[in-house]
Amino acid sequence: MKKKLVAAIMLGLIAVSAGASVSAADVTLVLAEENAEDSLSGKVANYFKEQVNELTDGAVDIDIQCSKVLGSETEILDGMLAQAGTVDIERITTSRLTNYSCPKTASLGLPYLFESRDHFWAVAESELKDEIFDEISTLGVTGLSFYEEGFRSFFFKDAVTDVADIAGKKIRVADDPIMRGIVEGLGGSPTVISSGELYTSLQSGVVDGAEQPLSPYELNAFYEVAPNVILDEHTLGNAVYIISDLAKSKLTDEQFAAVQEAAQKAQEFNKEQSAQTDEDCMKSLADKGAVFTEVEDKTPYKEAVADVITENTKGIEDFYQAVVDLAK
Template sequence: MKVLSFLSVIIISLFSFFSCNIKTTRTENNEKELTLVMAEVNPDGTIVAEMDKAFKQKVEELSNGKIKIDLQLGGTLGDEENIMPVIRGENSSIHLMRISAFSLAARGCTKTSLLAIPFTFKNREHFWTFATSDSANTILNEPYEKKLGVKGLFYGEEGFRHFFATKKLSGTSDFEGMKLRITSDKIMKGVAEGLKAEPVSIGFGDLLVALQTGLADSAEQPIANYLANHFHKVAPNMILDGHTLGVTEVIINSNVWDSLSNSQQHILQVAGSYAGEVCRKFSQEAEDKAKAQLIAEGAVFTEVNDLTPWKQACEKIISESSKADPDLYQKILDMAK
């Protein structure tokens, strides 16, 4: 795993060396042409990759090719832990990335952390009602206002996240003592503690090997990503607890954003809204197809008929995390239909 992480850092360093900050030329009418590098940890064919490609296509269409998106899929530039320090830098060679709400929550975005609280969103419709609200824009702007080096552009979702493991899962009691791979944020640590699991921090790019070698027994992902990253090959058991919706954002380096003209910023925002709609329409269909393929390839799904034990296990972290902004959190809850 250390070798893989080291290679990711090397790839990013080489990419930074051979890339100028934003590749620019001048057109005859003196408008600036841009090439913006965009990182995505998931491979082609996933829900978020399709969203990214829709964003790229719409940006290039609306700008008549004057803004190009160099989209790097499949973790080519590293995982989120490797990329975040780069994209937040003053002269970053990576300008855009798709990131989970968990990752921003771990970096001090208290409003964003509300989106990662377990059992916040009842269904996809609830989330998309939020994603098109004024409250959503408030959260997108949070890292920019906190001067964290990035700004949120638009939302997407990967479906609800479920736990999967190398052994059969039937309920919350199965997690006691289990080595559960989690992201580095406080909320997922609280979930692991509530389930009495042993939390282990492993980079996303190293997770498959960790499951193969026993460094991790379990992890959690949306169904489509579970398939696309081949986790079912070594951990074929998934329990459909749906503890968190896979809320995701596309973010941009703050200096890059500030360097854009109003019309260029508008193009990115309009393209982001378009890509979000593509995600909204595509997500459920892609998840259904992925689940059918997983079953055909031997994955075992366990339904959860009663969420009460799961909510009880997460009760402490839900209570603690919602205190970050209780009024905003209640506003999000009230958007459920």
């Protein structure tokens, strides 16, 4: 009797173990996110993870690695293009693709292009999306969805009220050809510094200012050392989520379709959250001492960076004009 009881218990344990293995993810994909988990992009990444889990019944898991722990955007992209397998999915800023033979995609980061968030989403949801994703596919990755985090503006230690005040200022930029060109066009001195060193660089005077959307500006407490924000809104911060060909090969057709659907759901979540995030940031930043200067006439700014636009739209003039026209 005792032997039968032991056997029954063992069979039960085996059944439980088998059930656990079935419920475990069949595939784990690593998603690299440059920002912190509590940032807007971190929240979008987590929403994407939840949707993938739901749509695949737990068969595909997304392992999110935030705060540059796996490297910068371009370092991660290089690894994905080499099919290194360390990262499967990345959110890559469009302007970072300037040096990757993706001029159409990179042009979405050009200055004073988008008149509003609605303008950007009109592009992302139009037939131009196919041209962008086709261009990206030549690298060995597939575009999944678009992302935006609000307009980027400059902020400084000292008061800056118009374009003339930017001349001679040392301004932190990412290692991004378009952003360097914008700062140079406005008369500033672009200084490449990692985002992790920006707070102390502002504090010590290594740089006079920088530029970001409002959400990371607040999240990183830059208002403490550079409280003067000039709302020139030179670019709309935007990116694309991409998945490597190697990662796609790990998935069944049904699983990849679920990942694509989850990415679209995350895009809608981002679209809903971004505008509200900016509105909340404006209110809380004002309470924390940030001083905002509105730019009523952007004409001097646009004229100063005209060469950046001309240089980066050679050969894609029709595409760029189509993007501009969608504002109408």
